[in-house]
Amino acid sequence: EAQVTQNPRYLITVTGKKLTVTCSQNMNHEYMSWYRQDPGLGLRQIYYSMNVEVTDKGDVPEGYKVSRKEKRNFPLILESPSPNQTSLYFCASSWDFGVAEAFFGQGTRLTVV
Amino acid sequence: DQQVKQNSPSLSVQEGRISILNCDYTNSMFDYFLWYKKYPAEGPTFLISISSIKDKNEDGRFTVFLNKSAKHLSLHIVPSQPGDSAVYFCAASARVFGTDKLIFGTGTRLQVFP
Numbered sequence: 001e002a003q004v005t006q007n008p009r010y011l012i013t014v015t016g017k018k019l020t021v022t023c024s025q026n027m028n029h030e031y032m033s034w035y036r037q038d039p040g041l042g043l044r045q046i047y048y049s050m051n052v053e054v055t056d057k058g059d060v061p062e063g064y065k066v067s068r069k070e071k072r073n074f075p076l077i078l079e080s081p082s083p084n085q086t087s088l089y090f091c092a093s094s095w096d097f098g099v100a101e102a103f104f105g106q107g108t109r110l111t112v113v
Numbered sequence: 114d115q116q117v118k119q120n121s122p123s124l125s126v127q128e129g130r131i132s133i134l135n136c137d138y139t140n141s142m143f144d145y146f147l148w149y150k151k152y153p154a155e156g157p158t159f160l161i162s163i164s165s166i167k168d169k170n171e172d173g174r175f176t177v178f179l180n181k182s183a184k185h186l187s188l189h190i191v192p193s194q195p196g197d198s199a200v201y202f203c204a205a206s207a208r209v210f211g212t213d214k215l216i217f218g219t220g221t222r223l224q225v226f227p
Contacts, residue, residue, distance in 0.1 A: 004156070033215070042119075042219035043157070043202060050213070059216075090156050097213040098206025099145045099164075104156030 006105035023091030032074040119218035136203035143205035
């Protein structure tokens with residue numbers, strides 16, 4: 001079954017404690033992205049990757065890092081989380097960017113206290 | 114600056130009637146548009162898309178219309194069904210100066226009642 005898997009689904013953490021949200025896809029897609037969803041703001045792109053070792057900033061990259069060492073994995077790293085990073089996060093993958101349907105993970109609800 | 118706007122946060126439609134969801138964009142560089150549907154506690158799922166070289170695309174009960182001169186697209190659902198109740202996001206994409214941009218709107222919550 002084609003899928004994008006994110007972990008964890010829910011996470012509560014404290015300010016400043018480094019965390020990683022994992023994302024894995026089994027469709028051999030080249031493109032992967034991270035989004036955050038906030039009330040009234042829709043989905044905003046954090047980072048994206050066009051292939052292994054190729055990443056670029058989206059619209060709201062501040063406070064986040066990503067890596068793409070393998071095609072299937074695209075982890076999102078928060079080195080020093082802050083309360084304004086409390087949000088619902090989605091990972092997505094697609095065979096092409098912007099013109100092909102993206103497959104989304106089920107989301108990670110992060111709360112930073 | 115919201116480049117993709119969905120000005121109606123919510124829409125309520127009776128089952129069997131037509132649902133029309135609207136989306137406006139400001140950047141003329143956008144050349145591909147997509148609609149996604151999202152149920153609670155799930156990730157968005159792709160619904161339908163349209164290239165800027167077309168003005169209409171149909172897939173079953175779903176039709177997307179694009180009016181480039183007005184920078185406006187709409188999603189028509191006919192007939193609407195209770196299972197269509199979800200949040201709908203429009204998205205627009207462009208490749209600008211080697212950078213891929215995919216911008217989502219804020220979403221419209223559709224409720225289809227019996």
